Amino acid sequence: MAVNVVLITGGSSGIGAATARILAQSGMKVYAASRRGKLETPSTDIIPISMDVNDWEATQLAVAQILRAEGHLDAVVVNAGSGIYGPVEGTLEKEARSQFETNYFGALKTIQACLPVFRQQGHGRIITVCSVMSVLQLPFQGFYSSVKAALLSLSESLSLELKGSGIQCSAILPGDVATGFTGARKFTAASEDPASPYREQMARNLKKIEADERNGMSPDVIAKAIRKQLLRKHMAVRVIPRLDYKLVGFLVRILPAKWVLHVLSLLYN
Template structure:
């Protein structure tokens, strides 16, 4: 089977919008879902959908509506998300939970709603957009990193559980991408703490510079399309050679060295 109908979450901006357009240009009908329910791209194969991925009933309804309209759903791209920022010490449980709610549980809801359809079809492609920060941790984004690492782990466990069903999972780990992600980043309530002020100021300036000067979301969209066109998807993909090299170094160097280097830079 090939992918003809896909649901992309977070389709109103950045990576999701670029992915929706890239897939549509390749002939795939794309339901681009977001809370805004708008799409910044125009293509006859991109259908905007209003969906908060934290709403389980609505997620199930959207999947049913896609089935009613097209008789199939071949792929989901779990991309919707945002990041919180601030020291671990000052982050409340509610703030940490909010990070996990969308990044982890929201993606899980999309996966759960689609799995019965994929099983029935004997085919399905589940792509999660995680982050290099799932494997490489930076200060003041501990909960963002943790939530992405949890989603990456989930994707890999699920991948083994679904062996032989025709359903495959792939996680794509982007590095810095120039999108609305930077302006959507939410400061925790107790972010201004003199104990962390100097470190945070330097760190935030660096990460914002890296993100705004980051790669085009089209690079990630292309990586998604490449996986969907393959007979079998890779388990995890880090787009772009420089980020691939970083991913490799993190795996082979002792953790203490990695953290020391990252502390110098960030």
């Protein structure tokens, strides 16, 4: 079944905006949802929607709005999210929960709003934007790593539940991408404590991860990987865009965890 109508969450900037542009250029009708409800770079080819993924009613209304206008919805790109930075020690429960609110429960609400529509149609595609950090962990990003691992598990469990339904799931695991993600990252109170025992370690670590992100790949690389899946008859369940990150993903899978953590410690501590 060809994909014509797509909803993208977090479509106002970064990976979501690039995906919206590239899918629209391929002739798809794209609805780009975000809290601000408008695109960073306005385009007449993309329809912006105001939708906070943490608001169940707004999420259902957005899906209903698309159905009223188009009569069907073929795919959803579950992409809205942001990062949080800080040591596990001293992070407040409410800070850890806030990381799961949008990135996990917001994604879940989006998927749950689309599933009945897809089931009734007998077809639909769910692309979930996870991260290479779904499969490898970095210091001071324990909550972001945890939530992206949870999201990958959700996507792959769901793909099993949906066998034979005509609904497909694919998880995309980007590496570093140059977007507003770096500037939007939140910092826990513990990470800003001048007396923190992790102060020097965090300073070195943050310098590296921010530089890696700022020098990261263009969001177009991820957008094209998403388009490729939407154009395939059978989507891959897990996709790591770009060869170098694919290799990282492969090594993480085959090497003992102790070795992987040792290398990560050398690079990121």
